[in-house]
Amino acid sequence: MSRAADADPSQARSAVAWRFMVFYFGRFLRRHLNALRIARWGRPEGADHPGPIVVYLNHPSWWDAAVLVLLAHGFFPRRVSHAPFDARMLERYGVFARIGAFAVDLDSARGAIQFLKASRSILARPGRMLWITAQGRFADARRRPLGLRPGVAHLPEIAPDALFLPLALEYAFWDERGAEAFAAFGTPIPAAELLALPRAERLARLEEALTATLDRLGRDVVAREPERFAALASGTKGVGGIYDLWRRLRAATTGRRFDPAHRPGPAGDHAP
Template identity: 30%
Template sequence: MLTAAKSRWFENLFALYNSNLLRRRFHSFRIKGLPGLTEPDRSKPLILYANHTSWWDGLAAFQISRAAHLDAYLMMEERQLRRYFLFRKLGAFSVVRENPREAYRTLEYAADLLYEDPGRCLWIFPQGKITPAGKRPLGFYKGIGKLVEIAGDCRVAPVVFRYEFEGEYKPSIYAAVAECEVFVSGREVTVDAFEKEMEDLLLSLGNDIVSREFAGYRDLI
């Protein structure tokens, strides 16, 4: 596997590039629920699991992490990480889901990262690949459940993204973060429950977009 090789100076430089890139490509980036990620109590590591409908998801996740001042890491398909190898400097590490033994090694590595520093955050895309936004069921791999079990005491929350062409030349990004749920060692973990929570959050975000109800949203660009 390819491990993370975080570089603070590169991360700070990339943050400027990423903000400029998003401003050039998108009209806005509205997010609901960001204060839940910036709460002062970070005694337990945070796992954020997100839907994966676009190549932009990773860059959107990075933008959220910077806005919330998170020390974030990201699990990424090895084939893609070899292509975008500099992402290792941003905290990305690889997973090969087709190889169960290698995949489990990655989960152990991820859990170790969180155990070393409870202030850390890990992003994971349980669908494993870019998937059409309307596909149901979402089709989570079981790794999200295994990761929470291995990590033990942690906080977990879904994050959802939608990309919408509206009345502007450029599309808009919409995101929502649910309230963090605290997990303790030994608690039963079911992938179906994670999947259901994300589906509910996607429905809520969709309703906000249709009704144009954006109270509580913040624009990140």
């Protein structure tokens, strides 16, 4: 990545690459997961906020990047998204720089400087938003405390007009062969509210909000009731292969409609 791009990640971002990756990740998710579900209580508030938006989240899985791209496209289509990315991984997966990722060295003090410098550049522009895996590492969704890194607590000073949105992610196997991805946004926190707190208390306030969102999402996931969610994307149902071919033929001979799902979902399961 060039020095100019390192200072201003917007220069490396490509709208064409973004649209392609939305298509690619949507197709990839439908092939390999059963569904991406948003909690009905967890749709994001404040999408029309006049200032920048910072979404901060837990980091449970490799799938997080794909899920974030699809959530950004689905709920914030008019905003330009950016995200910090492990510098070593960004060297391997350079396409992410083309869709708004910027390099951060997670293992040195220089990384904090990189993060704040790039964030300042991004949040100063209209219509921008940051997506931050605030734990800075993979961690189980049930881990407590979350251990958010302190960098996110510095952002209200950089963007006092920003809105902070906690985002909870979790993955689980339900009734189909593919796993389910679950998401829920929590209550927005204005930067002005965070600025009234010392940094340590500010970080604790952010962690408290994300923990509460994760706990509520977790209870819905454990309940295994699809009606608590809306499906943003759905994958291929059934086992596939010879077994589903046999089931299809058996349904045809008995005059029944063939549904490959192990447990058919309720009508209107998809998000509008």
